[in-house]
Each structure stands twice: as C-alpha cells, then as structure tokens.
Amino acid sequence: MSTAAATEPARERARGPVDPRLWRYSASVRGYLVSTTVFALVDVLAIVAIALSVGRVLAGVITTREVALSHWSGELTVLAIAIAVRVAASWLQTRYADRAAGRVVAELKGEVLAAATRMPPRELDARRDDIATVTTRGLDALAPYLTGYLPALVAACTLTPITWAVIAWQDMTSAIVVAITVPLIPVFMILIGMLTKGRSQRTLAAMTTLSSQLLDLLAGLPTLRALGRERGPEGRVRALGDEHRRTTMSALRVAFLSSMVLELLATLSVALVAVGIGLRLVFGNMELEPGIVALILAPEVYLPLRMVGQRFHAAEDGLAAAGRAFAVVDAAPPASAAGGIRTPPERPASIVVDGVSVAARRGDAPANFSATFEPGTLTVLTGPNGAGKSTLLQVVLGLTEPDSGSVSIGGVPVGVLDLDAWWSCVAWLPQHPVLVPGTVRANLDLAGPVHDTARVCRETGFDAVVDELPNGWDTMVGTGGVGLSLGQRQRLALTRTLASDRPVLLLDEPTAHLDAAAERTVLNSLQALAAEGRTVIVVGHRRSVLAVADRIVEVHAEVAHAHR
Numbered sequence: 001m002s003t004a005a006a007t008e009p010a011r012e013r014a015r016g017p018v019d020p021r022l023w024r025y026s027a028s029v030r031g032y033l034v035s036t037t038v039f040a041l042v043d044v045l046a047i048v049a050i051a052l053s054v055g056r057v058l059a060g061v062i063t064t065r066e067v068a069l070s071h072w073s074g075e076l077t078v079l080a081i082a083i084a085v086r087v088a089a090s091w092l093q094t095r096y097a098d099r100a101a102g103r104v105v106a107e108l109k110g111e112v113l114a115a116a117t118r119m120p121p122r123e124l125d126a127r128r129d130d131i132a133t134v135t136t137r138g139l140d141a142l143a144p145y146l147t148g149y150l151p152a153l154v155a156a157c158t159l160t161p162i163t164w165a166v167i168a169w170q171d172m173t174s175a176i177v178v179a180i181t182v183p184l185i186p187v188f189m190i191l192i193g194m195l196t197k198g199r200s201q202r203t204l205a206a207m208t209t210l211s212s213q214l215l216d217l218l219a220g221l222p223t224l225r226a227l228g229r230e231r232g233p234e235g236r237v238r239a240l241g242d243e244h245r246r247t248t249m250s251a252l253r254v255a256f257l258s259s260m261v262l263e264l265l266a267t268l269s270v271a272l273v274a275v276g277i278g279l280r281l282v283f284g285n286m287e288l289e290p291g292i293v294a295l296i297l298a299p300e301v302y303l304p305l306r307m308v309g310q311r312f313h314a315a316e317d318g319l320a321a322a323g324r325a326f327a328v329v330d331a332a333p334p335a336s337a338a339g340g341i342r343t344p345p346e347r348p349a350s351i352v353v354d355g356v357s358v359a360a361r362r363g364d365a366p367a368n369f370s371a372t373f374e375p376g377t378l379t380v381l382t383g384p385n386g387a388g389k390s391t392l393l394q395v396v397l398g399l400t401e402p403d404s405g406s407v408s409i410g411g412v413p414v415g416v417l418d419l420d421a422w423w424s425c426v427a428w429l430p431q432h433p434v435l436v437p438g439t440v441r442a443n444l445d446l447a448g449p450v451h452d453t454a455r456v457c458r459e460t461g462f463d464a465v466v467d468e469l470p471n472g473w474d475t476m477v478g479t480g481g482v483g484l485s486l487g488q489r490q491r492l493a494l495t496r497t498l499a500s501d502r503p504v505l506l507l508d509e510p511t512a513h514l515d516a517a518a519e520r521t522v523l524n525s526l527q528a529l530a531a532e533g534r535t536v537i538v539v540g541h542r543r544s545v546l547a548v549a550d551r552i553v554e555v556h557a558e559v560a561h562a563h564r
Contacts, residue, residue, distance in 0.1 A: 021326045026107045032100035036151050039093040040158045048166050049082035051296040059289035101146040109135050112325045115332035120400045130324055138321035145318030152307035159304050163297045170290035174273050178301050181269035185305040262309040266302040273298040342416045344425050348375035348503045349410025356405035358391050366392050367558030373537055378530040381539045383555035389539045393506045427500035429507040433493030435481035441473040444496050456499040459525035461518040462491045486513040508539045523548045
C-alpha cells in the first residue's frame with residue numbers, strides 16, 4: 001500500500017488539469033462538457049457579431065457623418081440580437097453549471113461510498129479518514145472547478161483562436177502583436193503552477209488530519225472527561241487548526257498575486273495593440289473599421305487565458321480532492337467481485353477453513369490456519385493480540401479475501417457464494433458494534449424486528465439496563481452509542497445478535513466490558529444456542545470464556561523476517 005500511496009500524487013500530476021476519470025465516473029460531466037462547448041461557441045459567435053456591428057456603425061458614423069438610426073437599422077438589429085443571445089447564453093450556462101456541479105459532486109460521492117462498501121475491512125479502516133474528508137467536504141471543492149475553471153478552459157480553446165482569426169482577417173499587424181504577447185500568459189501560469197506545486201495536497205492533508213483527530217476526540221470525550229483529561233488534546237487540536245489556517249491563507253495569497261500578475265500582463269498586451277492601431281490610424285496606414293474591430297476583440301483573446309489562470313487554484317483544490325476520491329474508487333474491488341451465485345446450504349453445515357493466511361504489516365495474521373466448525377458446537381478462537389482472530393471471522397464472512405487457503409460452507413467455497421444469501425445466515429458481533437443515532441429500540445431492531453424481547457433481554461442481562469435508562473426503550477442514543485456506557489453498548493449489541501434466529505453466530509469478544517454476573521448470563525445463552533444446533537464461533541481470552549467452550553482453537557501469526 002505504501003508504494004501505491006507514494007505514486008498516487010505523481011499519477012495525479014501527470015493527468016494534467018483535466019482528469020479523464022471524471023468523464024468515466026460521472027455521466028453528468030460528459031453532458032455538462034458538451035453543453036459548455038455549445039454555449040462557448042454561441043458566445044464567441046455573438047462576440048464576433050457585436051464587434052463587427054459596432055466597428056461598422058462607429059466607423060461609418062465617424063467617416064460619413066451619417067447619424068440617422070434608420071441608416072444603420074440592419075447593423076443595430078444584428079447588434080441587439082447578438083447582445084441578447086450572449087446574455088441568454090451566459091445565463092443558461094451559469095444556471096446549468098450550478099445544477100450540473102451539484103449532480104457531479106453527488107455522483108462522485110456515491111461512487112466513493114459504493115467503493116468503500118466493497119473494500120475489505122482492513123483496507124477500509126486504513127482509508128477511513130480520507131473517505132470521511134472527501135465525502136463530507138473535499139469533493140465540494142469540485143463545484144468551483146466545474147462552474148469556473150472548466151468553462152474558462154473551454155473558452156480558451158474556442159474564444160481565443162476564433163477571435164484571433166477574426167482579428168487576423170481584419171488587421172494582420174494587430175494579430176501578429178497578439179500572437180507574440182498571448183504566450184506570455186501561459187508562461188506565467190506555468191511559473192505560478194510551479195510555485196504552488198503540492199500546495200492543494202498539503203491543504204487537503206491538513207484538513208484530513210484535523211477532521212479525523214477532531215472526530216476521534218469528540219467520540220472519546222466522555223471517557224476523557226471521566227479521566228479528567230478533556231483538556232489534554234487542546235494543544236494538538238490548536239496546532240492542527242493553525243496549520244490548516246496557514247496552508248489555506250498561503251494558497252489565497254498566491255491566488256491573489258497570480259490574478260494581479262495575469263491582469264497586468266493582459267492590460268499591457270491590449271495596450272500594445274491599441275498603441276499600434278492608434279499610430280497607424282494617425283499616419284493613415286489603415287482604415288478605421290478594422291482598427292475598431294481589432295481593438296474590441298483584442299481583450300477577448302486574453303480574457304479566457306486570464307480566467308484559466310485566475311481559477312487555476314479552484315481546479316487544483318477540486319482535482320486534489322477528486323484524486324483522493326478516485327484513489328478510493330480505483331482501490332476497491334469491482335462490483336462483480338462482491339460474491340458469486342451459489343446459495344448456501346439450507347440446513348446447518350460445517351464451516352471448513354483450510355490453510356488460510358492473510359498478509360498483514362509484518363507477516364501473515366492468521367498464518368496457515370485450518371479448522372472445522374461443526375453445527376451444535378461452541379468454538380472459542382484464542383491467541384495473542386494481532387494473531388488475526390478478527391480477520392479470520394472476516395474471511396469466513398467473505399469480507400476479506402485470504403492470500404492463501406480457502407473457506408467452504410457445506411463444501412461450497414465462500415468465493416462462489418451469493419454473499420447476501422450467506423450473510424442472511426450469519427449473526428455477526430464485531431469488536432466495535434454498529435449503533436446508529438436513534439432510540440434504543442430502533443438499534444435493537446436494526447437487523448430485523450425482535451419479537452420475544454423480554455426473553456432475549458433476560459439472556460443478555462439487558463433488561464436491567466433498560467430499567468436504568470431515563471426513557472427506557474425510547475431513550476435516544478448518538479452515533480456509536482453515545483449516551484450509553486461501554487458495558488451498556490456491548491449488551492445492546494449482544495442482545496441484537498443473540499435475538500437473531502440465524503444458524504451461524506460469529507462473536508468477537510462478546511463479553512468485553514461486562515462484569516462477571518453479566519458475562520455468566522451471556523455465556524449460558526451461548527451454550528444454549530449451541531445446544532440448539534447452531535454453529536457458535538467466539539473470539540475470547542478470558543478463562544471463563546474458554547471454560548464454556550466445546551472446542552478451543554489457537555490462532556497464530558507468522559512474522560516475516562527481513563533478510564540482510
């Protein structure tokens with residue numbers, strides 16, 4: 001992963017200011033690009049018509065002294081129509097751009113979230129902060145890129161060459177001056193780009209770090225307050241905030257200075273064209289009408305390039321966020337790899353794990369693990385921390401693909417199972433159970449309505465917890481179970497898991513945060529479920545957990561030693 005992460009910024013820079021992956025992952029971008037090109041062509045035709053009409057009328061009035069409106073009715077009609085068309089095209093472009101930008105951002109956020117759901121849990125955990133920042137704030141930076149930078153880029157590809165061609169048709173000398181001065185703007189844009197190289201990446205990285213640490217701090221604030229350490233992280237949060245402020249203000253300073261430089265260059269270039277036209281008119285070396293047309297169109301040649309330079313930073317911020325989003329999408333397995341078409345056996349079947357190894361940071365965890373889990377037995381997986389016990393449960397679920405070995409359910413490999421059908425047979429309690437904002441009752445029914453609530457709550461001891469809550473089942477909890485103690489959260493998640501009638505139960509340290517009496521109640525319930533014929537697999541360390549097991553299986557890791 002480190003190698004890929006190191007090369008991601010280089011790949012993003014090599015893609016240039018327009019990332020082709022935008023067209024691939026968002027259908028709205030393709031339609032928006034077509035409409036932007038059409039509006040840009042309409043706009044340039046209107047500009048040319050305005051310049052020719054104004055040049056003809058002004059030159060005619062000055063040279064012929066004919067000021068009657070009826071004499072210039074044709075030219076004035078064309079001028080009015082061209083102005084109306086340009087106003088309408090600009091209004092439609094702005095209106096459609098805002099809507100299209102919203103659709104594109106929503107589509108990309110959907111792609112990132114869909115990709116995140118397909119990722120193996122270990123990789124998803126490593127990218128959690130990136131995904132949270134990109135989907136909540138980062139991709140919003142694409143809106144100014146789509147509404148500002150992209151139209152300016154399209155205009156630079158249409159308005160600049162067409163208006164220059166019209167100037168060359170009217171006055172070749174002015175066209176030569178424009179051709180000499182126009183490259184100065186891209187040159188300075190490149191110099192500014194070299195100065196700001198990596199600045200947007202640093203800004204996004206600072207925002208990601210600040211966001212993730214703030215979220216972790218808020219999640220752990222009740223524990224910190226209980227320990228009297230709520231002000232401990234204050235200095236670190238302030239330092240992260242200052243770093244984010246410095247990187248943001250640095251980018252703003254460069255943006256303002258670059259806008260001033262580009263504006264000054266464009267002004268001087270137009271002044272050179274104007275001085276040349278004025279001198280030639282004074283000495284009678286050119287006619288008035290071509291001079292007026294060239295003078296009107298000259299600023300339009302430089303305008304798109306100036307806008308591209310001014311909005312370059314919006315493109316940098318937006319594409320930096322998009323690059324992070326595409327890194328998540330590209331790293332996820334394709335949707336077709338989410339499972340097969342075979343359905344799991346209808347009756348309880350053996351789960352056979354044969355030589356499973358999963359690569360970890362320092363070797364394999366688990367390493368070459370083999371075991372058979374039979375219906376009607378309570379099996380406890382034990383072993384040192386980091387041995388891969390939780391990872392093994394994820395392999396059985398089909399969430400993590402092993403690097404070697406296989407898992408089969410009733411003789412059918414997990415890799416060819418319909419995972420939705422397989423998951424409907426499994427009740428899983430992870431180390432960190434999912435609790436969503438809402439009532440306690442809503443969290444209990446999260447995996448499906450619980451019918452015999454009283455019996456299930458007695459089996460886990462959660463009935464005593466409900467009696468202690470201020471509003472009973474209607475007590476509101478926050479994200480992750482905020483408002484409940486760790487023990488109460490564990491009992492709620494246990495109750496939800498044990499209430500299921502599914503034939504396979506996978507429980508990762510189910511008695512963590514429970515006292516001895518509550519633990520005994522839960523273990524008795526697990527023994528009873530195994531006696532009913534269910535397959536119960538428990539990750540545990542405590543002697544009390546090991547004592548109730550029908551079978552204890554050791555899980556080991558294998559550390560890879562570097563060879564010198």
